[in-house]
């Protein structure tokens with residue numbers, strides 16, 4: 001009798017869990033379906049290689065793709081080495097004391113700060129403070145700052161998955177701490193670090209708020225020619241096309257096309273992260 | 289200090305935080321001999337031998353009192369570089385810990401971090417150490433396969449080979465056979481007896497027969513104290529302390 005009751009609980013429990021999963025999946029499917037069906041019609045070779053024309057009612061989104069590419073590069077250049085370095089320091093060198101605990105807590109808190117706040121901060125620090133002006137550099141740095149907490153946390157997690165035995169093993173063989181970290185810890189942590197970092201970058205690539213005041217332009221006929229140029233970016237373009245344009249209903253398809261391209265781009269970045277990890281794990285060196 | 293004494297602990301107290309786990313340990317480790325350390329779980333055996341190559345430094349919040357000597361020189365202070373020390377005092381861990389590299393690279397690693405660059409020399413030493421560790425026949429055709437594909441016993445002998453490659457003078461074994469089957473255990477024991485000719489060996493073990501078979505000296509630890517230390521035959525035939533006798537006859541532990 002008792003056994004039967006617990007069986008019912010189990011069946012019910014799993015049913016509820018399955019429902020949860022179906023719900024989530026359904027939401028995703030609906031979003032994708034909506035964007036793909038409405039966007040696929042406008043996405044063409046022309047669309048991704050030509051600038052907008054006729055008051056942005058026709059043409060493509062080439063400058064926005066290029067702009068997003070460049071700011072993401074700047075973001076990566078800033079946040080990847082800094083984030084990894086910081087994580088290595090915190091996890092391998094820093095003593096566990098009040099100060100490091102405070103630093104860790106601050107990093108966690110920073111990752112919860114709304115992106116628009118980073119945008120304002122970027123204006124103060126990069127646009128005005130460093131005299132970068134509204135530019136690719138200022139926007140990239142702002143995004144870099146925003147992803148830094150994520151990169152640090154992800155990299156530290158990756159370092160934590162490397163067994164203590166590897167560190168002890170190499171030290172016991174007469175390796176210095178630096179050698180041990182460099183040759184017997186980092187190689188096994190890098191896949192995980194990369195995965196976390198790429199995920200952080202893909203999030204940055206889709207952000208609008210931090211680039212809003214730091215360099216994103218409404219419309220530029222040409223692609224930027226230096227890091228001090230203003231730029232167009234996919235998420236911002238999407239925002240304009242769906243709220244700021246003088247004829248929103250006319251450009252709706254372009255907005256959907258932009259959304260589709262943005263999603264594909266981010267999806268591609270995430271896939272790269274997953275594939276990297278898969279390959280390195282197959283080689284038997286990733287743990288995450 | 290006698291001529292044939294390689295390492296010596298003098299009145300060692302050791303604390304993890306406030307918790308004292310070693311109490312006034314004084315012990316001598318003889319040259320070209322096997323010293324076994326036995327005692328019930330948690331009595332501080334691992335803690336003790338990890339002091340001999342300063343491995344406990346990696347643990348935060350510890351405190352060491354007393355002195356530890358290696359060839360008459362103190363190894364606990366700043367005047368001793370732990371990296372130098374660990375080159376001379378090698379360690380094989382309780383759980384085999386091969387690195388996720390090839391068998392060859394696992395052994396070459398120790399040489400590389402110690403600055404050996406000559407490829408031929410590395411190859412020669414790698415093969416030599418594998419042979420010394422009685423592993424050659426089993427791995428000679430798969431030197432470049434991952435070490436993680438080896439059995440537990442093979443992995444442990446690989447770790448021994450890795451340790452031998454850097455030619456230490458003292459080797460610390462922390463329960464090297466804890467995760468091995470009787471056949472692998474037998475191989476490792478034979479190896480230890482063989483190594484005794486060239487090295488000074490300290491071995492922690494839970495296995496009384498093993499201590500009796502391989503060691504020349506035995507120290508019995510109990511709750512952080514060293515109850516008795518003597519020639520192995522004395523400890524196993526005429527122990528002076530009641531606790532030692534109870535332990536080796538299996539009445540507690």
Ligand SMILES: Nc1ncnc2c1ncn2[C@@H]1O[C@H](COP(=O)(O)OP(=O)(O)OP(=O)(O)O)[C@@H](O)[C@H]1O
Pocket residue numbers: 304309327328329330331332333334335336347
């Ligand atoms: N890193 C650590 N932090 C705090 N306490 C520790 C740590 N390592 C060991 N201890 C404590 O120190 C005591 C001695 O541990 P140790 O590992 O030296 O015992 P052992 O004799 O090797 O036992 P076993 O035979 O089970 O391996 C134990 O009470 C243990 O809980």
Ligand SMILES: [Mg+2]
Pocket residue numbers: 333334335462
């Ligand atoms: Mg132990």
